[in-house]
Structures are given as structure tokens and as C-alpha cells.
Amino acid sequence: MMTNNKLLIGTNLKMYKNIRETVSYLTDLQEVTADLCDDLLLFVIPSYTALPASSAAVDQARIRLGAQNMNWEENGQFTGEISPLMLQELDLKIVEIGHSERRHTFRETDIEENRKVVSAINHGFIALLCVGETGDEKELGVGDERLRQQLKIGLHGLNEADCKSLWVAYEPVWAIGVNGVPASSGYADAKHRVIREALLQIFPHEGHNVPILYGGSVNSGNACELISQPAIDGLFIGRSAWVASEFNALIREVLPVWQHKVHETSNREKRTL
Numbered sequence: 001m002m003t004n005n006k007l008l009i010g011t012n013l014k015m016y017k018n019i020r021e022t023v024s025y026l027t028d029l030q031e032v033t034a035d036l037c038d039d040l041l042l043f044v045i046p047s048y049t050a051l052p053a054s055s056a057a058v059d060q061a062r063i064r065l066g067a068q069n070m071n072w073e074e075n076g077q078f079t080g081e082i083s084p085l086m087l088q089e090l091d092l093k094i095v096e097i098g099h100s101e102r103r104h105t106f107r108e109t110d111i112e113e114n115r116k117v118v119s120a121i122n123h124g125f126i127a128l129l130c131v132g133e134t135g136d137e138k139e140l141g142v143g144d145e146r147l148r149q150q151l152k153i154g155l156h157g158l159n160e161a162d163c164k165s166l167w168v169a170y171e172p173v174w175a176i177g178v179n180g181v182p183a184s185s186g187y188a189d190a191k192h193r194v195i196r197e198a199l200l201q202i203f204p205h206e207g208h209n210v211p212i213l214y215g216g217s218v219n220s221g222n223a224c225e226l227i228s229q230p231a232i233d234g235l236f237i238g239r240s241a242w243v244a245s246e247f248n249a250l251i252r253e254v255l256p257v258w259q260h261k262v263h264e265t266s267n268r269e270k271r272t273l
Contacts, residue, residue: 094167132172170195214226
């Protein structure tokens with residue numbers, strides 16, 4: 001079942017653009033994709049320092065903005081951290097939680113990701129929870145178990161109503177970054193099915209409504225094949241989206257493939273009624 005009739009597609013800018021570069025990028029992206037706003041749910045997650053200027057420069061009805069991380073506490077002795085109340089002041093829509101770099105470089109645990117997810121949703125944000133197996137976990141045949149564990153712990157304490165404020169991004173750790181190797185479309189689709197099954201175990205009534213995005217070395221050569229897969233609801237793109245004109249071109253390649261999938265899925269569902 002399709003979870004969304006708009007193409008859900010976005011990018012995380014990581015630590016690559018300063019304030020001026022980010023505003024220029026967002027302004028250009030907003031302009032070149034203006035005619036697609038009815039068919040597209042587009043989002044960008046800049047660095048912290050660029051967030052105030054980004055929020056002032058962008059119409060979030062056209063490009064939703066998010067933060068790359070967030071502390072679960074509203075205030076306290078947490079030097080260097082950013083609270084949900086601080087992010088609310090910027091009118092952000094999304095908080096990214098549990099990216100592989102947060103988990104593996106900064107050693108965040110599943111328990112910490114859970115606290116952040118719960119806090120983000122309680123403060124009115126969409127929580128974008130990233131999950132994925134490492135190369136070793138893949139080779140040892142425990143990747144599916146690791147995905148289920150990340151979801152069951154990461155989403156602990158949420159209820160069915162919270163699903164409307166939850167997105168999941170599947171990002172296999174071995175497929176991310178400069179040396180990442182893209183997952184095949186079939187492999188990605190299979191893992192998305194594992195994630196969907198886990199979501200339905202956690203949320204029997206609303207788990208089918210949580211969008212699951214694929215991220216992991218998405219580029220113009222594999223994006224259309226990935227988005228055509230039945231279980232993939234959207235794309236979370238890295239460096240291939242960091243030039244506005246190139247991101248626009250990729251979106252325009254992917255969009256008709258997405259629309260065809262939506263049409264075909266709708267027809268199949270009608271035939272089964």
C-alpha cells in the first residue's frame with residue numbers, strides 16, 4: 001500500500017555548506033522546483049548555523065526544513081547541545097535522528113535515539129529516524145535483526161497516533177559516504193519490507209502509514225530504479241543533491257517513475273476491492 005501520494009524526497013547537507021552557500025542553494029532549489037510543489041514533498045536539512053537564515057529565506061510550504069540532531073531535554077547543563085525549544089523558535093518541521101554518523105562516530109545508542117524521537121514528536125516535529133546495518137552485520141547475516149532492534153527500541157513508548165509524525169529512513173551504513181557502495185534496488189526493497197513488517201508489529205493499525213525512505217549513495221544512475229520498487233516510499237539523498245540544478249534534474253527524472261508507481265498501485269488496489 002502506498003503511504004503518500006506525493007514524492008517524498010530530501011537531503012541532509014551535513015557539515016558542507018556555510019550560511020551564505022546554504023541560503024543560495026535553497027533559494028535556487030525553491031525557484032527551479034516551483035512548478036512541482038503539488039506533486040512533491042521536498043525537504044532539506046542544513047547545518048545548525050544556517051538554520052535561522054534558511055528559515056527566513058524559504059517558504060516551507062515548498063521546502064520543509066529540518067535539524068540534523070536534537071537533545072531530548074528542553075534545557076539543562078548540556079554544553080554544545082540544541083534543545084527542542086530552540087528548534088521550535090526557527091519554525092522547523094523535521095528533526096533527523098540516529099543518522100549512522102551519530103550512531104557510529106558519536107556513539108549514540110538506541111536508547112538515546114528513542115529519547116530524541118519521543119521528544120521530537122512531543123514537541124510537534126516530524127521525527128525522521130534513520131536505521132541501517134553495518135557491513136559486518138550484513139556479512140554475518142544479522143542485518144534484519146539489527147533493523148528490528150533499532151526500530152523496536154527507537155520507537156518505544158510511541159502510540160498509533162504518533163505515526164503521523166514519524167518517518168523512517170533506511171540507510172545501510174556500508175552504502176553511505178564518499179566510499180559508499182549503493183545497495184541494489186532489490187536489496188533495498190527487501191530491507192524496506194523488513195522495516196514495514198517491524199512497523200506493523202509495533203503499530204498494527206497505523207504502521208502502514210509511516211513513510212520509509214531509502215538513503216545510501218542515491219544518484220542519477222540508480223534513483224529511478226530505487227523509487228520504482230514497491231516498498232520504497234521516498235529518497236533521502238546525499239551529495240548528489242547538493243547542487244540545486246542537479247537535484248532538480250534528479251527529481252524530474254524520478255517524479256514520473258513515482259507517479260507511474262502510484263497509478264499502478266492504485267489500480268491494483270481497486271481491482272482487489
